[in-house]
Amino acid sequence: DGGITQSPKYLFRKEGQNVTLSCEQNLNHDAMYWYRQDPGQGLRLIYYSQIVNDFQKGDIAEGYSVSREKKESFPLTVTSAQKNPTAFYLCASKEKGTDTQYFGPGTRLTVL
Amino acid sequence: AQSVTQPDIHITVSEGASLELRCNYSYGATPYLFWYVQSPGQGLQLLLKYFSGDTLVQGIKGFEAEFKRSQSSFNLRKPSVHWSDAAEYFCAVGRGGSGYSTLTFGKGTMLLVSP
Numbered sequence: 001d002g003g004i005t006q007s008p009k010y011l012f013r014k015e016g017q018n019v020t021l022s023c024e025q026n027l028n029h030d031a032m033y034w035y036r037q038d039p040g041q042g043l044r045l046i047y048y049s050q051i052v053n054d055f056q057k058g059d060i061a062e063g064y065s066v067s068r069e070k071k072e073s074f075p076l077t078v079t080s081a082q083k084n085p086t087a088f089y090l091c092a093s094k095e096k097g098t099d100t101q102y103f104g105p106g107t108r109l110t111v112l
Numbered sequence: 113a114q115s116v117t118q119p120d121i122h123i124t125v126s127e128g129a130s131l132e133l134r135c136n137y138s139y140g141a142t143p144y145l146f147w148y149v150q151s152p153g154q155g156l157q158l159l160l161k162y163f164s165g166d167t168l169v170q171g172i173k174g175f176e177a178e179f180k181r182s183q184s185s186f187n188l189r190k191p192s193v194h195w196s197d198a199a200e201y202f203c204a205v206g207r208g209g210s211g212y213s214t215l216t217f218g219k220g221t222m223l224l225v226s227p
Binding site: 004006031033040041042043045048058088090092094098099100101102103104105106108 | 121144146148153154155156157158161163202206213214215217218219220
């Protein structure tokens with residue numbers, strides 16, 4: 001089955017710890033995206049990557065970092081510098097030649 | 113900069129009644145427009161998209177949307193709502209084409225379906 005997987009579905013961390021969220025796709029899409037979702041806020045773009053070894057900051061990149069070493073993978077690290085990391089995180093990839101994005105199931109991060 | 117407004121935070125519709133969710137966008141050129149649906153705790157599922165051509169587009173699950181350039185709108189409609197349609201709906205606008213393109217999302221409309 002082609003699609004986007006995110007793991008884990010639920011993640012708990014203590015304040016001050018870095019945590020990495022996984023995103024993998026087997027759709028052969030070049031572009032990948034990370035969004036943060038908070039109640040009543042819609043989706044806000046954290047980082048995106050058009051090709052391997054290249055990525056751009058989105059609207060709320062502070063306190064986050066990414067890497068894109070493989071086409072299939074785009075992990076997001078939530079660092080201790082992120083002041084309010086508890087949220088639902090969504091990964092997406094984009095079909096080439098269009099703006100159509102397809103989403104993974106999401107990871108709910110709770111920082112205690 | 114592009115923006116999307118979904119004026120209704122919540123809408124309640126009786127099962128079997130018709131539905132219209134509103135979406136207004138701000139964008140200088142011809143936009144790419146999308147509607148997504150999200151069930152609680154899940155990712156977003158694409159319902160339909162408009163790139164060009166016929167301004168009335170059909171999507172999955174019996175949904176349709178109409179692009180009206182003069183009103184900068186892309187409203188989502190369904191003639192008869194089912195209880196399983198209860199979810200949050202997001203409208204999004206894209207710049208169009210490839211390259212470093214991103215989507216801008218509205219804040220969503222929560223649809224509640226009453227018996």
